[in-house]
Amino acid sequence: MTNEEVIEILRRIADMLEIKGEDRYRVMAYRRAADNIAHLGRDLSDLWQEGRLREVPGIGEALEKKLDELFRTGRLGYYEDLQEEVPVGVASLMAIPEVGPRTAKLLWERLGLMSVAEVEKAAREGKLRELPGLGARSEQRILEGIEALYRRSTRIPLYVAWPIAQDLVAQLRALPVVEQADAAGSLRRMKETVGDIDLLASSVEPAAVTDAFVKFRRVKEIAAQGPAKATVRLDNGLQVDLMVLEPARFGSLLQHFTGSKAHNIALRERAIKQGLSLSEHGFKRQDGSEILCRSEEEVYQALGLQWIPPELREDRGEIEMAAAGRLPKLVExxxxxxxxxxxxxxxxxxxxxxxxxxxxxxxxxxxxxxxxxxxxxxxxxxxxxxxxxxxxxxxxxxxxxxxxxxxxxxxxxxxxxxxxxxxxxxxxxxxxxxxxxxxxxxxxxxxxxxxxxxxxxxxxxxxxxxxxxxxxxxxxxxxxxxxxxxxxxxxxxxxxxxxxxxxxxxxxxxxxxxxxxxxxxxxxxxxxxxxxxxxxxxxxxxxxxxxxxxxxxxxxxxxxxxxxxxxxxxx
DNA sequence: GCCGTTTTCGGCCCGACTGTTTTCAGTCG
CATH class of the missing domain: 3.20.20.140 (Metal-dependent hydrolases)
Structure with a gap:
């Protein structure tokens, strides 16, 4: 049993539990364990043989038991039982952008849909708009989501996304209302592949920036647009997110949008212990007053941390090292x-x-x-x-x-x-x-x-x-x-x-x-x-x-x- | 499900946008 097979099973279980409406923290626990196995760099089965599964972050008593069964027998009763309740095909619907656990469940229970192709057919026949909570607009968005899924089912290499991101940043910086603009996300963390491009900008007039952004060249489709955020898809299917705030909050914004998600969650948990709430807007004290961060260094400083290079921000020990002032001095x-x-x-x-x-x-x-x-x-x-x-x-x-x-x-x-x-x-x-x-x-x-x-x-x-x-x-x-x-x-x-x-x-x-x-x-x-x-x-x-x-x-x-x-x- | 500078039980991040709503759930990042 390879790491990849284990990861897939854990992620499927998470999807199925989510569709069932189980406790979201339990769902998150399965996903977190899967992520940590993916970052292990060695065979989980070796760790299992050595009796060291619990050393993997996110694997506790219950998961250790399930993984043990999986490695011993090649099967997992819990997973098989779950499939009686939620077919794997239903969970696969969540791959469609715009379709989450609630919608997947709805499509399955009301229309019996169990594959992306079936959803596409039903959407084209106008059957989705009949469902409670969905309408013609939702049906259209789901169709667009399916098209985006077909067009780009895998992540694209960093070096392909890089020049596209640079071009978009240049277009942003050319706007008179924009003070600062940058690419963030997995691109800034230098991940080998990126799923989308995340851009951010600071401006005293955020809505003017998102307005201009959705009209940039190569933008084919606007998925969402508000005063502070916009999401578009380019002609090649690549999704681009933009977020805009005023300049005094640029540090928090950059930190937030650089991620990773796991890193941000860990930072926010740390903030809570200090009586603070952290978001892209800055810190909020319990009395409602704010701490604004113009630079990223200020965000980390407020948490008692060294500034962490983006390449390390994956919640794989960097926060603990930053707290101890022992971050590595990375090669340049x-x-x-x-x-x-x-x-x-x-x-x-x-x-x-x-x-x-x-x-x-x-x-x-x-x-x-x-x-x-x-x-x-x-x-x-x-x-x-x-x-x-x-x-x-x-x-x-x-x-x-x-x-x-x-x-x-x-x-x-x-x-x-x-x-x-x-x-x-x-x-x-x-x-x-x-x-x-x-x-x-x-x-x-x-x-x-x-x-x-x-x-x-x-x-x-x-x-x-x-x-x-x-x-x-x-x-x-x-x-x-x-x-x-x-x-x-x-x-x-x-x-x-x-x-x-x-x-x-x-x-x-x-x-x-x-x-x-x-x-x-x-x-x-x-x-x-x-x-x-x-x-x-x-x-x-x-x-x-x-x-x-x-x-x-x-x-x-x-x-x-x-x-x-x-x-x-x-x- | 996990986990512990308050915890072996009771917490577990935060906010924006959309659509179908009449006050919010769903999805996303």
Whole structure:
């Protein structure tokens, strides 16, 4: 039973309980437990075997018992009983925007609807408007919700949403009535994917801002519009929320809209203990008087907390650390001294070695590792021994022309199906840095692919494992490789695990970066560039590292060249 | 359902917008 399967069951139970009208805190408890399992970064079944389920926040006596049954038998009686009362299809209706538990129940009880397609058909036939509490407008909104669901059923990558958000922010800032405008939400927290775009603005005339906003270019549909808030959908189906308040409240607004939801809930619980009520408007004392926060720092200060970087705001321990004044000093782009994984025209890159070297210097790097593909990856024009040695001469020649900058020769070698590499050790020994990656056989079963990666890590020449999970956001799931075992092996062998900055890889992901940091496993942040612009992907890699609580000391390519070379496991 | 600087029981975040309402429930973030 995988984490994903457990999470799905817990979320379905929450939906079913909500439709039944059960206590909302019980519903929330199931969702909270599911979220915390999703952020675990390791197999829940392992924790179960070790008898440590209760260590997961949100898992108490009752859930421990249910999970134990699930892991032992593969089934859960409670869940099966629930399905007698509320079919799973009914719970699935809640995926439709505008349809919550009450409406789902209504559609099921009155019309027997149990799938999105059935709801769509009934809505088109005008049957929904007959139901108590619904009308023609609601019917139309549900139809629009279904269309939005079909158009965009998954979250979109950060790098796709980013330029769209920047364009919208620019349009907001161009409005004369707007004082400040920014993007917040999961975008500001640098999550790898975002579900929507959250914007905020300050103005003494909020209604004028929302009025102008709903007329922005690319806005196709207005889902809601009031004086302080508006929600629209763009031509590509992406939802954008805007919230506007007066400038004196901008700090509270920014804090509120940056989230995450779990972080905000935890902050508000903390506020209550101090006799305060916290919202996007600011703090309210019990006598009704207000504390306004123009800056975000003031919000955290009022709660006795250090300012918390947005990347950490997931309620995964950051509030406790901020209270103790012990937040990590997260790695920054400026800490990066070199890129350890870059391709050139020698294999499948678009630029010459000289061009990427110049770009690296323009980025302020002290060193750059040329790590082209090797012969095992024919489709990428991988290098054989002869071309590798020829490339070395080119690198040596260029190095003679540089001051205060050094090119290193590496390679991204293939981890073959059996865990062997596509170069013998004596060839690997000629390289300054060896990155080893899996590009084929990604669908091997868990044991095989894990053993394969571990075998590569045990090779004394392999310094770095490239993009360990092999996932590509929105296209390819991660391989089944057991990253827990890989982390342990990295600990043993001193192998560095890569955070690949290509924005649809971001591999390791934030959750496993956090595990690596906790375990003391060394990490590198690389661009894996295949073009000059590609080197700038370092930015997304750094953001992922930050979300994983990584500090400068955890990232090997923040080291000066000499120290970096000394720290590699050269035999 | 969980959980403990007041708690092993009684709490558990806060507000905006919409539609169908005549004072508010439902949904969302």
């Amino acid at each position: 782009l400026g800490d990066i001294r070199g890129d350890l994984h870059v391709h050139t025209r020698w294999s499948d890159g678009a630029a010459t070695i000289e061009e990427v070297a110049n770009k690296a210097q323009a980025l302020g790097y002290e060193y750059l590792v040329i790590s082209d593909h090797t012969k095992g990856l024919g489709v990428a024009n991988g290098l054989d021994e002869a071309r590798l040695r020829e490339q070395r001469r080119e690198i040596d020649r260029l190095n003679d022309t540089f001051d205060n900058f050094r090119l290193l020769q590496g390679a991204e070698v293939e981890i073959r199906g059996d865990g062997s590499l596509d170069f013998p050790d004596e060839v690997l020994a000629e390289l300054d840095v060896v990155v080893a990656s899996i590009h084929s056989g990604l669908r091997q079963d868990r044991e095989t692919i894990t053993a394969r990666m571990i075998k590569a890590m045990r090779n004394p020449h392999v310094d770095i494992i490239g993009h360990p999970s092999g996932r590509i956001l929105g296209q390819r799931e991660a391989s089944l490789v057991d990253l827990d075992d890989v982390l342990i092996e990295a600990q043993k062998t001193g192998t560095i695990l890569e955070i690949d900055g290509i924005p649809d890889r971001l591999d390791l992901d934030d959750v496993h970066v956090r595990r690596a940091v906790e375990m003391g496993v060394r990490l590198s942040i690389d661009s894996d560039a295949h073009s000059l612009d590609g080197l700038e992907a370092m930015y997304y890699g750094v953001m992922t590292a930050r979300r994983g609580w990584a500090e400068k000391k955890h990232i090997v390519n923040t080291l000066p060249l000499v120290e970096l070379l000394a720290s590699l496991k050269r035999p």
